[in-house]
Amino acid sequence: MHVTLMINGEEVSRVVEPRMLLVHFIRDELGLTGTHWGCDTSNCGTCVVLMDDEPVKSCTVLAATASGHEIRTVEGLEVDGVLDPVQQGFTEEHGLQCGFCTPGMMLTARWLLDRNPDPSEAEIREAISGQICRCTGYATIVRSIQWAAGRPRDETVDR
Amino acid sequence: MTSTEPRPIGFGRLQRKEDARFIRGQGRFVDDITLPGMLHGAVLRSPVAHARIVSIDASAALAHPKVVAVLTGRDMEARNLAWMPTMSHDTQAVLATDKVRFQGQEVAFVIAEDRYSARDGLGLIDVEYDLLPAVVNARTALDSDQPVIRDDLTGKTDNHVFDWESGDRAATDRAFARAEVVVEQDMLYPRVHPAPMETCGAVADFDRVSGKLTLWCTSQAPHAHRTLYALACGLPEHMIRVISPDIGGGFGNKVPVYPGYLCAIVGSIVTGKPVKWTEDRSENLMSTGFARDYVMKGAIAGSRDGSITALRVDVIADHGAFNATAQPSKYPAGFFNVFTGSYDLEAAHCHVRGVYTNKAPGGVAYACSFRITEAVYLVERMVDCLARELGMDPAELRLKNFIAPEQFPYESKTGWVYDSGDYERAMRKALAIAGYDELRREQAERRDRGELMGIGIGFFTEAVGAGPRKHMDIMGLGMADGAALRVYPTGKAQLSISVQSQGQGHETTFAQIVAEELGIPPEDIDVVHGDTDTTPYGLGTYGSRSTPVSGAAAALVARKVRERARMVASAMLEVSPDDLVWSKGPPARWQVKGDPEQGVTIQDIAMAAHGSVELPEGVEPGLDAETVYNPPNLTFPFGAYICVVDIDPGTAQVTVRRFIAVDDCGTRINPIIIEGQVHGGLTDGVGMALMELIAFDEEGNCLGGSLMDYLIPTAIEVPDWETDFTVTPSPHHPFGAKGIGESATVGSPPAIVNAVVDALQPYGVRHIDMPCTPSRVWDAMRGQGTPPQ
Numbered sequence: 031m032h033v034t035l036m037i038n039g040e041e042v043s044r045v046v047e048p049r050m051l052l053v054h055f056i057r058d059e060l061g062l063t064g065t066h067w068g069c070d071t072s073n074c075g076t077c078v079v080l081m082d083d084e085p086v087k088s089c090t091v092l093a094a095t096a097s098g099h100e101i102r103t104v105e106g107l108e109v110d111g112v113l114d115p116v117q118q119g120f121t122e123e124h125g126l127q128c129g130f131c132t133p134g135m136m137l138t139a140r141w142l143l144d145r146n147p148d149p150s151e152a153e154i155r156e157a158i159s160g161q162i163c164r165c166t167g168y169a170t171i172v173r174s175i176q177w178a179a180g181r182p183r184d185e186t187v188d189r
Numbered sequence: 190m191t192s193t194e195p196r197p198i199g200f201g202r203l204q205r206k207e208d209a210r211f212i213r214g215q216g217r218f219v220d221d222i223t224l225p226g227m228l229h230g231a232v233l234r235s236p237v238a239h240a241r242i243v244s245i246d247a248s249a250a251l252a253h254p255k256v257v258a259v260l261t262g263r264d265m266e267a268r269n270l271a272w273m274p275t276m277s278h279d280t281q282a283v284l285a286t287d288k289v290r291f292q293g294q295e296v297a298f299v300i301a302e303d304r305y306s307a308r309d310g311l312g313l314i315d316v317e318y319d320l321l322p323a324v325v326n327a328r329t330a331l332d333s334d335q336p337v338i339r340d341d342l343t344g345k346t347d348n349h350v351f352d353w354e355s356g357d358r359a360a361t362d363r364a365f366a367r368a369e370v371v372v373e374q375d376m377l378y379p380r381v382h383p384a385p386m387e388t389c390g391a392v393a394d395f396d397r398v399s400g401k402l403t404l405w406c407t408s409q410a411p412h413a414h415r416t417l418y419a420l421a422c423g424l425p426e427h428m429i430r431v432i433s434p435d436i437g438g439g440f441g442n443k444v445p446v447y448p449g450y451l452c453a454i455v456g457s458i459v460t461g462k463p464v465k466w467t468e469d470r471s472e473n474l475m476s477t478g479f480a481r482d483y484v485m486k487g488a489i490a491g492s493r494d495g496s497i498t499a500l501r502v503d504v505i506a507d508h509g510a511f512n513a514t515a516q517p518s519k520y521p522a523g524f525f526n527v528f529t530g531s532y533d534l535e536a537a538h539c540h541v542r543g544v545y546t547n548k549a550p551g552g553v554a555y556a557c558s559f560r561i562t563e564a565v566y567l568v569e570r571m572v573d574c575l576a577r578e579l580g581m582d583p584a585e586l587r588l589k590n591f592i593a594p595e596q597f598p599y600e601s602k603t604g605w606v607y608d609s610g611d612y613e614r615a616m617r618k619a620l621a622i623a624g625y626d627e628l629r630r631e632q633a634e635r636r637d638r639g640e641l642m643g644i645g646i647g648f649f650t651e652a653v654g655a656g657p658r659k660h661m662d663i664m665g666l667g668m669a670d671g672a673a674l675r676v677y678p679t680g681k682a683q684l685s686i687s688v689q690s691q692g693q694g695h696e697t698t699f700a701q702i703v704a705e706e707l708g709i710p711p712e713d714i715d716v717v718h719g720d721t722d723t724t725p726y727g728l729g730t731y732g733s734r735s736t737p738v739s740g741a742a743a744a745l746v747a748r749k750v751r752e753r754a755r756m757v758a759s760a761m762l763e764v765s766p767d768d769l770v771w772s773k774g775p776p777a778r779w780q781v782k783g784d785p786e787q788g789v790t791i792q793d794i795a796m797a798a799h800g801s802v803e804l805p806e807g808v809e810p811g812l813d814a815e816t817v818y819n820p821p822n823l824t825f826p827f828g829a830y831i832c833v834v835d836i837d838p839g840t841a842q843v844t845v846r847r848f849i850a851v852d853d854c855g856t857r858i859n860p861i862i863i864e865g866q867v868h869g870g871l872t873d874g875v876g877m878a879l880m881e882l883i884a885f886d887e888e889g890n891c892l893g894g895s896l897m898d899y900l901i902p903t904a905i906e907v908p909d910w911e912t913d914f915t916v917t918p919s920p921h922h923p924f925g926a927k928g929i930g931e932s933a934t935v936g937s938p939p940a941i942v943n944a945v946v947d948a949l950q951p952y953g954v955r956h957i958d959m960p961c962t963p964s965r966v967w968d969a970m971r972g973q974g975t976p977p978q
Contacts, residue, residue, distance in 0.1 A: 047305065049305065050305070054304065057220075057221075058223075058303075058304070061223070062214070063214070063217075063218070063220075063221035064213070064214015064215065064216075065214070066218070066220075066386070066387070066437070067220065067467075068386050068387070068388070068470065069469075069470040069895070069896045070469055070470055070471070070895075071470065071895050071896055071897050073895075073896035073897060074386060074470070074896055076386055076387075103214065104212075104213070104214030105213070105214050107212075107213075107214075108213055113212070117212040117213070120208065120212050121204060121205075121208045121209075121212055122204070124204075124205070124861050124862070124864075124865050126208060126211055126212070126692075127438075127692035127693070127694065127865055127866075127869065128385070128386070128387070128435075128436065128437045128438045128691055128692025129207070129208075129210075129211030129216045129435065129437070129692065130216075130218065130385075130386040130387045130437030130438060130692075131386050132211050132212065133214045136212065151909070154904075155904040155905050156904075156905060158903070158904050159903045159904050159905045160903070161903070162386065162896070162901050162903060163386070164383075164384065164385055164386050164438045164440070164869065164872075164873075164901070165438055165692050165865070165869045166865055166868055166869055166872075167865075167867075167868030167869045167870075167871055167872035167907060167910060168868075168872065168903075168904040168907055169868050169907075169909050169910050170864075170865060170868065171904070172904065172909070
């Protein structure tokens with residue numbers, strides 16, 4: 031079947047099996063491997079992308095369901111060579127180690143900060159509680175998001 | 190750190206080089222690799238724990254239009270690959286031929302044109318099983334009525350794997366006989382799983398023309414894996430290239446060689462095309478290296494005034510269906526015999542009996558430093574039990590019995606020589622940060638109000654950085670590590686190392702090590718790792734051995750370069766090499782003794798070494814050097830942990846309110862990375878102590894086979910961590926470092942369980958087995974024992 035969607039601001043169209051998961055559509059069909067696959071049961075959150083600006087677990091969304099919608103992946107965070115403050119924050123505050131959960135964590139952080147520019151620590155922890163990190167113990171992820179909070183995009187510089 | 194702080198040249202809070210690619214989604218993990226014409230493999234797994242295979246019919250799968258090939262045990266047998274050697278001198282089925290021995294065991298491998306078709310193929314294979322009773326309880330695995338799991342082993346008539354003991358049994362018996370107080374406690378360190386966020390996988394590409402196999406693989410030990418493939422497959426070792434690209438967490442899960450890797454290799458040989466295999470989460474949890482599963486019977490002896498005199502433990506170790514633990518050959522129970530911990534005892538003895546069960550193989554994984562997790566849990570729980578019996582404060586009892594700083598190097602009663610330590614300093618620091626006395630007062634007040642607050646202490650000493658190679662090998666491979674350093678004419682450098690990062694930040698810290706030694710800025714040092722074609726031989730990253738072993742190699746190879754540079758500098762400055770002295774600067778350089786104005790940096794020297802400066806007789810041009818580091822001893826990091834929990838009396842839910850961790854890992858290379866690793870390990874500890882469990886039903890069905898059943902802490906189950914440190918350098922390590930990667934995973938579980946038991950004192954609870962889930966805590970509060978698993 032035909033799937034046509036917007037990915038990071040660009041329209042793409044592919045013929046795929048109806049059963050194809052969005053995560054595999056993004057990774058295998060579009061070659062955007064920053065979105066990861068970690069569990070199949072919507073528990074780990076390494077596959078989180080933004081669909082119409084809402085975080086979804088792309089391992090439990092069919093590519094067909096996403097047809098006609100707008101998808102944003104980690105590859106869409108940096109715009110014209112300027113990092114998103116969230117990306118900058120994860121670097122500044124050591125919010126990552128192996129880097130596998132990082133794309134999903136950053137996209138949820140971006141969603142949170144778009145709605146709540148000054149979240150409390152509890153609100154940040156709640157926002158990322160559907161995602162697992164095995165390396166950081168979360169404290170530095172929380173600090174990374176706090177770093178990014180209130181920093182508009184144009185204040186950051188490419189590193 | 191904010192970006193306005195100065196960047197350190199050597200050791201210090203340097204931001205990671207690795208982050209640039211990961212924050213852009215540009216990491217390159219195994220499943221990210223796609224090769225032209227690549228096929229996809231999927232493993233058919235046993236649905237039952239123990240059964241004879243009557244027949245396998247793959248004809249329907251082969252008829253699927255997108256299925257290219259199906260491998261079964263018979264196909265592997267024809268290549269002499271139905272079984273493979275394990276890292277514990279046992280064998281493990283690659284694809285089952287005779288029986289299946291655990292639920293999730295590999296039975297067949299389908300190769301298809303895409304991921305989904307390979308999965309379709311699995312459903313089209315018809316396997317007929319003849320069910321056998323399963324051995325599930327390790328405690329009764331050796332009973333005469335139990336079926337023999339490993340009837341493939343000639344003459345095997347029971348499920349015994351090994352017996353191993355350490356320490357002095359007679360002296361320990363005597364110490365117990367004359368002790369004023371003896372406390373015994375049974376405890377289980379349950380089966381858990383490292384569950385890295387990236388599951389295991391491989392892409393195998395066999396070139397039929399050249400005969401060269403390239404394997405991208407989730408491996409923490411690419412060189413050791415290559416040797417094992419050479420031995421197992423009969424492929425010449427120089428024609429195998431193992432590449433570990435970015436690894437999405439390892440924690441020990443990616444040390445063993447798994448059947449899926451071999452299936453991908455054989456699949457590529459058979460089809461002539463690259464074959465990718467990526468396991469799903471259930472496959473990861475059900476079939477790959479689990480951790481722990483130690484049934485322990487502990488006993489501690491002491492005097493009424495609080496001197497601990499002796500410690501004894503008997504262990505039944507559940508090794509699953511194949512003894513596939515990855516640990517030094519001479520240590521079948523890993524380094525469990527460091528179980529005397531941080532205390533100066535008169536005598537100690539441990540006995541470990543390994544048994545086979547119908548469960549997945551493994552046992553040494555999940556950041557355990559070769560079973561030191563189990564050892565530390567045992568001793569720290571026993572010390573708390575003794576404190577309770579004596580009516581003594583657990584902090585006071587520990588302080589009274591610590592090995593004193595002047596006793597180092599200290600030989601333990603099981604033969605380990607601890608390199609250095611100042612335990613009291615770390616303990617007192619943790620107590621001060623916690624506000625221990627105030628916490629005890631608060632606890633008393635809350636108890637009066639019927640609230641359940643617990644304060645738990647855990648103190649640990651680890652033994653990390655294996656070898657020495659004389660005593661420690663894996664599959665006969667001595668546990669040493671190589672490093673090669675090239676310095677280019679413009680003063681930029683490339684360091685190649687044998688260890689493989691799974692998130693530890695080696696590209697940053699190893700550059701810092703060389704920078705500290707040579708004064709070349711870390712950003713000018715490229716660190717190459719994870720590719721057997723481009724890195725020197727070594728045993729890999731696990732057991733917290735990267736910094737103690739490979740880090741030492743990096744420092745020593747840099748010192749070799751520095752000595753070569755000295756010869757060139759002497760030609761440049763026209764003085765004798767003996768008249769030069771190394772100054773750390775800045776700028777770091779060789780300078781003339783008594784004339785500090787005269788000096789040259791490594792960068793100056795590099796150009797001269799590659800240029801036309803006339804060099805003294807016998808001095809080769811260039812500065813490059815190689816080395817292999819064989820550690821003279823292990824290093825012994827330690828730490829003092831304090832946990833504060835609250836338990837809801839109405840729901841029995843345990844909440845970790847505070848966690849204070851004071852770690853001593855010797856010299857600190859990059860505190861940002863150290864703190865990060867401690868945070869991660871503490872979170873593992875909360876997981877193991879409160880949530881994580883791989884359990885089985887009586888038929889051997891795995892009850893923890895998905896992340897809906899295997900619960901891992903999220904951001905709302907853990908507090909903000911309170912970390913601090915002391916520094917007691919290792920006297921034998923080139924720059925005094927000890928390793929940190931597993932300290933917190935090892936040290937935190939007993940602190941948390943001690944806190945839970947402490948909170949439940951009003952209920953008379955003396956012990957509770959992990960994980961302290963609400964239902965188990967609830968049972969304990971009502972005087973009901975923990976049901977066996």
